[in-house]
Amino acid sequence: MTRLELLDLFTPIYDEFRVMKFAEPKHQYLKLFDVIDDPTHDWRFNAMSGLGAWEQVDEDSDEGLDHFVIGYEGVFSLAKYRKYFYVSFEVNEQNEYASLEAKSFKAEALGAGGRSRCERSAMGQLISAFTTAGADAVSVYNNSHPKNPEETGTTYDNLLVGPLSHDNLEAAETQISYNHFDMDGEPIQLDEKPYLVYAPSNAGVAERLLSDRAGGRPEIDNRDEINRFSGKYIPMESVFISAASGMNGSDTAWHIIYPSMKNLKFIWGGRPDSASWIDHKYQRYYFDSWMWFSSGIIDWRGMFGSTGLL
Numbered sequence: 001m002t003r004l005e006l007l008d009l010f011t012p013i014y015d016e017f018r019v020m021k022f023a024e025p026k027h028q029y030l031k032l033f034d035v036i037d038d039p040t041h042d043w044r045f046n047a048m049s050g051l052g053a054w055e056q057v058d059e060d061s062d063e064g065l066d067h068f069v070i071g072y073e074g075v076f077s078l079a080k081y082r083k084y085f086y087v088s089f090e091v092n093e094q095n096e097y098a099s100l101e102a103k104s105f106k107a108e109a110l111g112a113g114g115r116s117r118c119e120r121s122a123m124g125q126l127i128s129a130f131t132t133a134g135a136d137a138v139s140v141y142n143n144s145h146p147k148n149p150e151e152t153g154t155t156y157d158n159l160l161v162g163p164l165s166h167d168n169l170e171a172a173e174t175q176i177s178y179n180h181f182d183m184d185g186e187p188i189q190l191d192e193k194p195y196l197v198y199a200p201s202n203a204g205v206a207e208r209l210l211s212d213r214a215g216g217r218p219e220i221d222n223r224d225e226i227n228r229f230s231g232k233y234i235p236m237e238s239v240f241i242s243a244a245s246g247m248n249g250s251d252t253a254w255h256i257i258y259p260s261m262k263n264l265k266f267i268w269g270g271r272p273d274s275a276s277w278i279d280h281k282y283q284r285y286y287f288d289s290w291m292w293f294s295s296g297i298i299d300w301r302g303m304f305g306s307t308g309l310l
Contacts, residue, residue, distance in 0.1 A: 027115060028238055029122035032195060033295065034262040043076045043267045045135075045298045071183060072135035072149060076294040078269035081117050084288035086279070114272055114289060120247075122266055122295045123240035126197065126257075127249045129297065130159075130307055140297050141305045148183040156181060160306035164198060164205050164254040168306070169229060172256060176304055188301060194258045196233040199242035201251040202308075206235050252308025261302025266295045 036043070055063070129140035136146055141159045146152040156179040162168040180188045198206050209229050233256075241249040257264070269292030276287045297303070 027118060028236060028240070029119055029266060029295075031234075031236065032197070032257050032259050033122055033264045033266040034259075035266045035268065037268045037271070039269055041078055041269070043078070043265075043294065044073070045075070045265070046071055046073045070149070071299070072137075074135040074296075074298060076265065076267055076296045078267065078292045078294045080290060080292050081114070082288070082290040083113055084286060086284040086286045089283035089285075111289075114291065118266075118293070119238075119240045121293070122264075123238055124248070125264065125295055125297055126241050126255055126305065127247075127253075129303065129305060130253070134297055134300055136300070140300050140303065142300070145300050147181070147185060151185075154185065156300075158300050158304045160254075160256075160304050162306060162310055163252055163308045164202050164209070164306075166209060166229075169209060172304060172306070176256070180301065182301070188261075190258050190260055190302075192258060192260050193232060193234050194256050195236045197236045197238060197241065197255040197257055199249065199251045199253070200237055200239055201242065202254060203237050206237070206254075210235055250308060253306060254308055255303065255305040257304075258302035261299075263299040263302050264295075264297055266293065268293050 131139055134140040136149075138144055138146075143157040143159045144155045145158065147154040147156070157175065158179060160168070160172045160175060162171075177187075182188055196206060196210070209227075210233055211227055211230065240247060241253065241255075243249055243251045270290075272289060272291040274287070274289040276285070278285055
């Protein structure tokens with residue numbers, strides 16, 4: 001078997017496992033983030049208000065004139081991510097094609113690593129939302145979001161309080177109803193089930209909260225009482241926001257996310273691509289993959305989060 005023949009034989013194996021492992025299990029961030037393809041190096045965003053509720057005016061007057069308010073600006077800079085590996089000529093020279101084929105796990109790992117990078121970068125936005133300033137110059141989860149750049153005296157609060165529990169989720173719903181307003185001061189009413197996002201350590205609590213029956217609450221004597229939260233949320237358990245090694249997240253934090261607001265963005269500058277070649281100087285077969293992307297949050301609306309601490 002020639003080296004070119006070996007490369008041709010191994011490449012389909014590489015491609016199959018790389019693509020398969022990149023796609024499975026399916027990316028969680030796709031459920032929360034608005035995905036955009038944009039090849040420019042910097043992706044810029046802005047917002048514009050509406051005109052608010054109509055006002056009562058006098059007959060035969062010019063009252064009612066209003067203007068649009070320009071929102072906060074920002075930019076996402078795309079970054080390149082890459083991984084590659086090689087296999088030596090000796091594998092072929094010693095007639096070890098079977099050994100080379102067995103090394104397809106390397107290609108699997110390459111694809112899985114690409115998926116992990118996307119998840120880490122995207123879901124990491126929820127982790128940093130407690131501390132990183134958004135476009136309005138305060139942290140994404142904050143109790144003092146200005147209404148808009150011109151009316152900073154009116155503020156809204158999307159920082160929830162306490163661990164994930166029945167009472168705190170109930171309090172969160174009240175807080176959301178009092179604070180989910182647009183730049184005009186109009187209530188944002190969404191006809192969708194939000195995602196309840198939490199680390200694996202909160203899975204049992206979330207399951208009890210969202211079950212069909214209220215048996216998860218010890219203070220309720222009638223275990224057949226219907227749970228008021230049943231069917232209201234889409235649960236999402238993610239290790240990528242947890243305190244597991246290398247994740248830099250929290251086991252107590254929880255989030256309520258409304259994806260239809262499209263304020264969580266994932267920008268593809270270049271989707272995953274690959275190449276393979278023979279290097280005769282170093283006598284190696286190379287297999288390479290790379291991608292360009294950025295992720296971020298353009299506005300706090302549609303996002304509510306708690307650190308899970310008292």
